[in-house]
Amino acid sequence: MTTKSKVAIIGLGNIGKTIAQNTVKGNRPVYIASRKKEDATALAQELGNLATPSDTADAIKNADIIVLSVWFNTIQELFEKYGTELAGKIIIDPSNPIAPDENGGFKKIIGEKESAGQLNAAILPKGATLVKAFGTLGAGSLAAAAYQHPEKSVLFYASDDATVDNSIEEFILDNGFDAVKVGGLDQSIRIEVFGDLHEFGALGKTVTVSEAKSKI
Ligand SMILES: NC(=O)c1ccc[n+]([C@@H]2O[C@H](COP(=O)([O-])OP(=O)(O)OC[C@H]3O[C@@H](n4cnc5c(N)ncnc54)[C@H](OP(=O)(O)O)[C@@H]3O)[C@@H](O)[C@H]2O)c1
Numbered sequence: 624m625t626t627k628s629k630v631a632i633i634g635l636g637n638i639g640k641t642i643a644q645n646t647v648k649g650n651r652p653v654y655i656a657s658r659k660k661e662d663a664t665a666l667a668q669e670l671g672n673l674a675t676p677s678d679t680a681d682a683i684k685n686a687d688i689i690v691l692s693v694w695f696n697t698i699q700e701l702f703e704k705y706g707t708e709l710a711g712k713i714i715i716d717p718s719n720p721i722a723p724d725e726n727g728g729f730k731k732i733i734g735e736k737e738s739a740g741q742l743n744a745a746i747l748p749k750g751a752t753l754v755k756a757f758g759t760l761g762a763g764s765l766a767a768a769a770y771q772h773p774e775k776s777v778l779f780y781a782s783d784d785a786t787v788d789n790s791i792e793e794f795i796l797d798n799g800f801d802a803v804k805v806g807g808l809d810q811s812i813r814i815e816v817f818g819d820l821h822e823f824g825a826l827g828k829t830v831t832v833s834e835a836k837s838k839i
Pocket of ligand 1: 633634635636637638639656657658659679692693694695697700717718719720721757758759760761762763
């Protein structure tokens with residue numbers, strides 16, 4: 624019998640809440656935490672017994688895969704605050720390094736050729752493994768395209784450590800998507816917003832596995 628990696632979701636806004644909903648729909652337990660414990664408790668009441676509300680430190684301690692569904696700058700804060708607890712964990716980074724611009728749109732807040740994935744990898748807590756995933760679609764599509772029939776939609780991911788790929792692909796599958804690896808973290812920019820494999824970049828839509836593979 625194989626035991627699945629335990630999952631924690633930190634940050635329960637648009638993306639974190641949707642990942643929590645999809646995970647529970649996939650019949651997989653999940654620890655959920657946010658800045659305010661009451662937000663986790665309220666969401667757990669909606670999601671039922673598979674969701675366990677936690678504070679952030681306990682959620683990290685109890686899980687193997689930690690989804691940091693918070694803004695780019697907050698990931699850096701959490702690395703500093705929970706560096707010790709994050710050692711040995713697989714960290715999923717869905718962040719898009721953007722902020723509102725003066726025209727009602729969004730602009731990148733890091734260099735044009737930089738990616739959040741590579742910048743976060745450079746400051747990763749010792750002993751942790753970073754995976755870029757779950758940020759390729761807007762929250763609306765992440766909810767609406769999960770468990771699509773007859774062919775699933777794809778979530779792209781990037782990782783440098785191939786030993787974690789099976790766990791990541793299993794987690795993506797348990798969220799109702801097929802997983803397609805784009806490469807190492809140096810490919811993160813392709814799956815972040817404005818990238819050629821992002822819903823809000825050149826790709827412009829959700830894709831199936833065959834379409835995804837033709838784009839890589
Ligand atoms: N929204 C999208 O369509 C989309 C698509 C792709 C990727 N992303 C990326 O996903 C990430 C989350 O985006 P979002 O739209 O879900 O943001 P959001 O709705 O603003 O949610 C962020 C969540 O993080 C929590 N949080 C903030 N500081 C925290 C801390 N120190 N510890 C624990 N939790 C904390 C917030 O709690 P409070 O409510 O208390 O502030 C909130 O629940 C971002 O990096 C974004 O770039 C978003």
